[in-house]
Amino acid sequence: MFKRITLVLVAVAVALLSSATAGALTQPDLNEQDREFLRKAHRSNLAEIQAGQAAQEKGASATVRDLGAKIVTDHTKLDSDLRRVAEQVGVDLPKRPSADQRRELEQVTAQSGEDFDRAWLAAQIAGHHRSLANGAEELQEGSSSEVKQLARDARPIVQTHLDMLQKASGG
Numbered sequence: 001m002f003k004r005i006t007l008v009l010v011a012v013a014v015a016l017l018s019s020a021t022a023g024a025l026t027q028p029d030l031n032e033q034d035r036e037f038l039r040k041a042h043r044s045n046l047a048e049i050q051a052g053q054a055a056q057e058k059g060a061s062a063t064v065r066d067l068g069a070k071i072v073t074d075h076t077k078l079d080s081d082l083r084r085v086a087e088q089v090g091v092d093l094p095k096r097p098s099a100d101q102r103r104e105l106e107q108v109t110a111q112s113g114e115d116f117d118r119a120w121l122a123a124q125i126a127g128h129h130r131s132l133a134n135g136a137e138e139l140q141e142g143s144s145s146e147v148k149q150l151a152r153d154a155r156p157i158v159q160t161h162l163d164m165l166q167k168a169s170g171g
């Protein structure tokens with residue numbers, strides 16, 4: 001009887017170890033590109049949200065204020081999805097935008113009126129170009145299907161923002 005119980009316990013332990021190993025094998029295979037994409041995209045989202053809030057507060061034109069609101073809404077959603085994936089794959093994210101992003105926003109918000117609008121649009125156009133490049137690099141070099149899907153999902157949203165920003169700037 002004791003041998004039978006021991007045998008059952010060993011079989012259960014082997015089954016548990018096998019399923020744990022199988023689970024580990026199905027975890028996403030992250031490379032450094034995936035990690036870097038998540039960090040850069042998160043920082044970009046944080047910067048875009050702050051910039052959008054600034055546009056809502058300081059924008060001289062209704063167009064800039066409306067674009068700011070759309071950018072806040074869309075980048076908040078994109079970042080929520082990104083944070084969920086980063087948590088699933090175990091990537092720690094930065095707490096705030098990069099020093100360059102913060103400095104750029106400070107320079108833009110130092111402006112007022114139409115000067116603010118022009119500076120804000122130019123900064124947003126440049127930032128959205130960088131976001132598209134970051135996503136393209138992830139699609140080319142990334143290894144995690146979950147992280148690559150984030151880049152795929154973000155691309156049309158970021159492109160729409162870029163198109164709207166360029167139209168608003170007259171370009």
